[in-house]
């Protein structure tokens with residue numbers, strides 16, 4: 001069983017090494033042939049924009065990433081394929097002996113992270129640090145996106161309602177392998193995805209499809225048969241024919257029959273129509289029948305905005321099943337995380353751009369989270385590695401803006417998670433990562449969590465970091481643009 005779990009954590013196994021863009025491997029061959037491959041490189045993973053115009057991102061995907069990096073190797077099958085594609089024999093022999101041994105720094109899974117700060121740092125040989133780019137971006141961008149979306153659902157639903165991931169069927173391809181865990185890290189309570197339950201220890205839950213109800217001659221017979229089969233967890237889908245005329249009355253009949261047998265109907269599920277109005281009517285009908293313990297679940301194209309609206313309408317809904325708009329992050333289907341080279345050997349590097357916000361921060365960096373007297377998060381200061389007590393934080397792109405930060409406590413966000421091929425941290429369960437995310441969200445001031453125009457969380461540069469960026473920028477301009485500025 002354990003072996004099987006490990007296999008399915010990274011279903012690509014050894015072939016994960018060619019789960020990449022071709023240019024990673026052509027560059028790798030170039031680094032190898034030119035002898036540059038052993039130069040020490042540092043890359044940063046970061047993003048520039050929060051999805052859904054929100055105020056924060058929930059970092060997720062570290063568990064998958066550590067698995068992929070630990071398994072990274074080029075087996076005979078991968079080597080044979082790359083040989084067919086024309087890669088050079090000496091390079092392929094180098095790959096045959098390859099193991100990922102770079103140092104990886106990352107926050108804890110569930111951490112809140114913000115635009116422009118380094119979120120993951122990879123430092124190692126140029127070749128090894130380069131070739132993990134595509135897989136790292138694929139994993140972290142997707143899982144962090146879904147965790148962020150789930151966290152918004154949780155914010156809308158509040159702490160007492162259940163939020164259930166129903167998304168497997170609407171997920172893009174095999175994204176269902178990763179998404180339910182990320183959804184739980186972000187704030188979902190459970191999933192309908194049985195595989196995620198098995199692999200990630202996530203509670204699984206569910207009701208039944210319309211096909212179940214339709215397969216019987218009557219709705220009442222469908223409900224009775226289900227209640228007989230699953231008396232312990234029976235939630236009845238009540239909208240197949242008519243929610244208030246047929247579904248709820250039939251559920252009440254079955255609920256009363258269950259009471260006579262000493263059992264309890266768990267709930268009903270609404271899946272169409274005006275969910276607030278129907279929930280209020282259904283609640284009254286259930287209460288009037290003495291079934292006030294029967295819960296009401298709702299589904300049908302829900303997202304954080306619909307959930308918020310339903311609760312603003314005082315809809316007595318206890319659980320929200322969310323599919324499509326969670327798993328596709330419908331209104332913002334991508335997190336734009338990038339992976340940029342920031343240092344080679346002792347030389348800080350950056351990419352020039354017309355747009356100042358696209359110039360990455362060079363050098364080896366760390367992030368200090370500034371904590372105010374109430375224990376709340378004030379902002380994040382990007383510092384030169386090793387710097388511990390910056391006294392000022394500068395706006396990364398507006399030279400006129402800076403704040404004194406001497407009085408704040410701080411926490412170091414990036415910690416070593418892998419080195420020399422060894423994973424250095426305990427791998428948190430989805431549940432533990434979710435608890436951590438919630439703990440951190442409780443310390444993020446409310447103005448950064450609202451859905452509309454959230455207040456931008458401060459991410460700035462220490463004086464040393466800003467000077468390093470400006471010096472590297474000047475050098476790059478002189479070297480590459482022939483400018484003397």
Ligand SMILES: Nc1ncnc2c1ncn2[C@@H]1O[C@H](COP(=O)(O)OP(=O)(O)OP(=O)(O)O)[C@@H](O)[C@H]1O
Nearest residue numbers: 271272273274275276277299300301302306309310
């Ligand atoms: N009271 C409500 N307030 C806000 N949004 C709601 C409310 N009730 C339902 N919705 C949302 O409105 C959207 C569309 O619902 P609509 O009633 O048009 O479709 P439907 O119920 O699927 O129709 P059909 O009966 O054909 O299945 C869904 O996203 C649903 O979650």
Ligand SMILES: O=P(O)(O)OC[C@H]1O[C@H](OP(=O)(O)OP(=O)(O)O)[C@H](O)[C@@H]1O
Nearest residue numbers: 166209210271299300301302322323324
């Ligand atoms: O609306 P979503 O947020 O994507 O949530 C998942 C949807 O998937 C199911 O519908 P589907 O029509 O696929 O199957 P069904 O016959 O069981 O209703 C379920 O009834 C939800 O409506």
Ligand SMILES: O=C(O)c1cccnc1
Nearest residue numbers: 166192205206207208321
């Ligand atoms: O169990 C359910 O009710 C369910 C599962 C997947 C999708 N929609 C609903």
